[in-house]
Amino acid sequence: MSDPYLFLKWLHVVFSTVLFGTGAGIAFFFVRANRTGDARIIAAVVKEVVFADAVFTAVAVVLQPVTGIALLWIGGLPWTQSWILASLALYVTVGCCWLPVVWLQIRMRNMAVAAASKGSALPEAYRRCYRWWVALGWPAFIGVLVIFYLMIARPALWTA
Numbered sequence: 001m002s003d004p005y006l007f008l009k010w011l012h013v014v015f016s017t018v019l020f021g022t023g024a025g026i027a028f029f030f031v032r033a034n035r036t037g038d039a040r041i042i043a044a045v046v047k048e049v050v051f052a053d054a055v056f057t058a059v060a061v062v063l064q065p066v067t068g069i070a071l072l073w074i075g076g077l078p079w080t081q082s083w084i085l086a087s088l089a090l091y092v093t094v095g096c097c098w099l100p101v102v103w104l105q106i107r108m109r110n111m112a113v114a115a116a117s118k119g120s121a122l123p124e125a126y127r128r129c130y131r132w133w134v135a136l137g138w139p140a141f142i143g144v145l146v147i148f149y150l151m152i153a154r155p156a157l158w159t160a
Contacts, residue, residue: 012071015063097137
């Protein structure tokens, strides 16, 4: 891949895949763990969820717009195209959902670890955090799917 544009496009697709795949995997395993109601299982899984978000999701969150902006620049595409502006707006919206989710996951990890170490049930605060986690996760998940569509279809949503 000697063509810089093609290489950046490949990176952009890889980071978008990591972003979506890690998010979907985290959600799947965290929901499954929570369905057990067992603080020990939940504590073990949420520790890994927080770690995976830090290692994979956070890196992809930073590098996704970097590669996207580089693609626009190298490709000579105007950033004012409607599909690009809509993608950026959705990306910010998804980020506004994801940042509180990260905080909630850390909080839930701490509560689950404490409950597991004492052999006690999860506190009500944990359940409230989990409900918020689910509520913020759905719009983020749907937003990422819409961004995928916009990147592939590049529709003219409005005229400038």
